[in-house]
Amino acid sequence: MNVKQSEELYKEACEHIVGGVNSPSRSFQGVGGGAPIFMERGEGAYFYDVDGNRYIDYLGAYGPIITGHAHPHITEAIKRSAEDGTLYGTPTRFENQFSKMLKGAIPSLEKVRFVNSGTEAVMTTIRVARAYTGRNKIIKFAGCYHGHSDLVLVAAGSGPSTLGSPDSAGVTQNIAEEVITVPFNDPKAFETAINKWGDQIAAVLVEPIVGNFGIVEPAPGFLERVHSLTHEAGALIIYDEVITAFRFTYGGAQNLLNLTPDMTAMGKIIGGGLPIGAYGGKTKIMESVAPLGPAYSAGTMSGNPASMRAGIACLEVLKEEGTYERLDFLGNKLEEGLVELIQKYNIPATVNRLKGALTLYFTTQPVTNYEEAESSDGQLFASFFKKMLHQGINLAPSKYEAWFITTAHVEKDIDETLIAAEHAFRELAEE
Ligand code: PMP
Numbered sequence: 001m002n003v004k005q006s007e008e009l010y011k012e013a014c015e016h017i018v019g020g021v022n023s024p025s026r027s028f029q030g031v032g033g034g035a036p037i038f039m040e041r042g043e044g045a046y047f048y049d050v051d052g053n054r055y056i057d058y059l060g061a062y063g064p065i066i067t068g069h070a071h072p073h074i075t076e077a078i079k080r081s082a083e084d085g086t087l088y089g090t091p092t093r094f095e096n097q098f099s100k101m102l103k104g105a106i107p108s109l110e111k112v113r114f115v116n117s118g119t120e121a122v123m124t125t126i127r128v129a130r131a132y133t134g135r136n137k138i139i140k141f142a143g144c145y146h147g148h149s150d151l152v153l154v155a156a157g158s159g160p161s162t163l164g165s166p167d168s169a170g171v172t173q174n175i176a177e178e179v180i181t182v183p184f185n186d187p188k189a190f191e192t193a194i195n196k197w198g199d200q201i202a203a204v205l206v207e208p209i210v211g212n213f214g215i216v217e218p219a220p221g222f223l224e225r226v227h228s229l230t231h232e233a234g235a236l237i238i239y240d241e242v243i244t245a246f247r248f249t250y251g252g253a254q255n256l257l258n259l260t261p262d263m264t265a266m267g268k269i270i271g272g273g274l275p276i277g278a279y280g281g282k283t284k285i286m287e288s289v290a291p292l293g294p295a296y297s298a299g300t301m302s303g304n305p306a307s308m309r310a311g312i313a314c315l316e317v318l319k320e321e322g323t324y325e326r327l328d329f330l331g332n333k334l335e336e337g338l339v340e341l342i343q344k345y346n347i348p349a350t351v352n353r354l355k356g357a358l359t360l361y362f363t364t365q366p367v368t369n370y371e372e373a374e375s376s377d378g379q380l381f382a383s384f385f386k387k388m389l390h391q392g393i394n395l396a397p398s399k400y401e402a403w404f405i406t407t408a409h410v411e412k413d414i415d416e417t418l419i420a421a422e423h424a425f426r427e428l429a430e431e
Pocket residue numbers: 062116117118119120122145146147148207211212240241242243267268
């Protein structure tokens with residue numbers, strides 16, 4: 001496959017843009033380096049790069065593109081919005097319409113606020129929880145990514161439940177010490193943390209179904225235990241549904257799990273491919289937000305008409321009957337095919353899947369937490385990733401990410417993907 005133009009553009013990008021990319025996950029650093037592919041155009045399940053190669057896309061822009069690229073209904077909404085003027089700085093009826101749609105789908109969102117990214121949404125829920133409870137600390141789970149605000153760029157120390165240390169230069173030790181990190185799916189470690197710091201905890205922040213060290217579901221009873229211990233300690237539960245909202249069902253992971261958080265942060269899919277974030281929750285908590293309350297949250301671009309109209313259009317598409325059954329059907333076909341090939345070529349790999357999202361880990365043990373995901377073989381993944389890319393299958397360049405199926409994928413795409421995977425596995429088995 002010729003990717004000369006991508007290589008040239010990457011060289012040029014490195015001269016002007018730090019690291020050549022505007023988000024580090026786009027670089028190929030995690031898969032042995034090299035130039036990332038520069039895409040020219042997306043259409044449905046496919047990408048076309050600057051050298052004219054076609055790819056079946058499973059990146060889905062790290063989640064938002066659940067209806068495929070350039071879905072006509074969403075494109076039309078964006079066009080109409082551009083014609084009406086892109087930004088007003090005043091309220092519009094689209095904000096009302098969209099917030100009503102979100103509330104209709106996720107009943108725990110008694111009141112919502114729109115922002116511009118998942119990072120902002122999570123950051124603000126934490127601020128609101130602190131304002132509401134008058135406490136400072138938060139608990140998060142190891143390996144879960146919650147955006148790039150200071151408080152959530154904190155890593156765990158060693159040990160089952162620990163005060164954090166900065167995961168990025170520029171995050172101060174003082175900030176990191178407000179964050180306690182415990183392993184996902186470990187109720188004992190969570191209980192230990194609550195026993196030790198419970199009366200200082202403002203909120204527990206959790207991806208109810210993890211998307212950030214691959215797709216990992218909560219063990220039966222785990223989140224229920226987290227809920228009860230958190231509330232007994234007088235703290236709030238915040239669900240980070242930036243990946244999961246509208247990914248697995250028309251609503252949040254909370255609908256599937258039948259659990260009700262105090263607050264929810266969202267982003268990605270709800271913007272229909274345009275920048276967005278939103279957070280919401282119980283009225284009495286959300287009334288802590290300015291102009292009603294003392295917790296400040298604002299934004300020039302927040303609730304902009306283009307993102308609102310794209311989001312409304314995206315939800316309209318997702319609401320069509322059979323959407324999630326179809327994503328599940330295709331996900332199942334892909335999972336079954338991969339598992340069959342893993343066995344045929346004796347590849348040390350395992351697949352975690354929920355509906356239309358899956359992760360292929362190069363490890364033979366089940367993956368239920370970050371440690372297990374981390375122990376999967378990054379070199380094997382890197383090699384597999386490149387072999388797939390060269391056959392026109394676009395995956396995320398990281399062993400921790402999910403493959404996302406969209407409503408634009410068809411069975412033929414899954415067949416083509418499995419042919420490429422067989423080729424890649426055969427080569428891996430021979431190497
Ligand atoms: N929370 C989760 C669960 C995410 O996956 C992400 C992004 N991958 C974020 C928050 C941050 O969202 P954004 O990149 O829109 O700031």
